[in-house]
Amino acid sequence: MQLNRENYHSLEADRESMSRSQYLNFLGCEAQEVARLAGEWTEEKSTALLVGSYVHAWSEGRRDEFKKEHPEMFNKTTKEPKAEYKTADKMITTLENDRLCMYTLQGEKEVIITAEFAGAMWKVMLDVRNSDRRRNVDLKTTKSIRERFWNPDIEEKQSFLEQYKYPLQAAIYSEIERIASGRTEFDWWKFYIVAVSKECVPDKEVIDMHDPERYVVELEQIRMNMPRILAVKAGEVEPVRCGKCDYCKSTRQLTGAVDYRKI
Numbered sequence: 001m002q003l004n005r006e007n008y009h010s011l012e013a014d015r016e017s018m019s020r021s022q023y024l025n026f027l028g029c030e031a032q033e034v035a036r037l038a039g040e041w042t043e044e045k046s047t048a049l050l051v052g053s054y055v056h057a058w059s060e061g062r063r064d065e066f067k068k069e070h071p072e073m074f075n076k077t078t079k080e081p082k083a084e085y086k087t088a089d090k091m092i093t094t095l096e097n098d099r100l101c102m103y104t105l106q107g108e109k110e111v112i113i114t115a116e117f118a119g120a121m122w123k124v125m126l127d128v129r130n131s132d133r134r135r136n137v138d139l140k141t142t143k144s145i146r147e148r149f150w151n152p153d154i155e156e157k158q159s160f161l162e163q164y165k166y167p168l169q170a171a172i173y174s175e176i177e178r179i180a181s182g183r184t185e186f187d188w189w190k191f192y193i194v195a196v197s198k199e200c201v202p203d204k205e206v207i208d209m210h211d212p213e214r215y216v217v218e219l220e221q222i223r224m225n226m227p228r229i230l231a232v233k234a235g236e237v238e239p240v241r242c243g244k245c246d247y248c249k250s251t252r253q254l255t256g257a258v259d260y261r262k263i
Contacts, residue, residue, distance in 0.1 A: 003112050003123060015037055017121045017122060018123070019122065030242075032246075050073075091141065104128075107133075108129045113177055118226040122176050123176075135192060140166070141195075141198060142164075144203070145197050167218060175188070193209055
């Protein structure tokens, strides 16, 4: 399958290859991801996701095109952008007014790369690839750059970067780009995140994610998880239900009453 911007996120592309989001979906709930790949489960795009897509469209030079494709951005009566998209316009202005952000976002946009890793063909889409400066860049929109999230596994608060597994993304994107480019092992380009917040006064940051030691750990974890994921995806083993996601809640059948002390 020849991947392009139009079919990159399609079910056909996901069935034929592995991606960061698909990998994380399998770790979250195997049953939901199997149902999604089978076309039996679809999650509606949230406003937050569309706001992020709008900011990405600006970076790619498709801002006006995006507005035409998404009339839901505008109030039907006033024809003005809805509040969330007015905030998105502020986020764009925040990036445009920062020289470091704009410098970091220079390069080829929406670069699709594929390579084989851990027994699967992976696909990644780099928001920005700058071969002259040997760097890859991802543009992130987030509720807050400074907010801390409680992680019950380590019993500590962590950054939004750890909360949303962005070190894993930096590792797999860097590795797939390296393999596809034919460079030697561990010859990873720099990886940056340009983050902008959805606050009334948007915050911004250019974040250096290049961490070879962390990459090694993340990539080894992927190698360990992939045999199970590929077996589930191929239908060779039964997927496990997490019991907490929307798919599991919508398909769960009660078999009896539950004791109130267990709620």
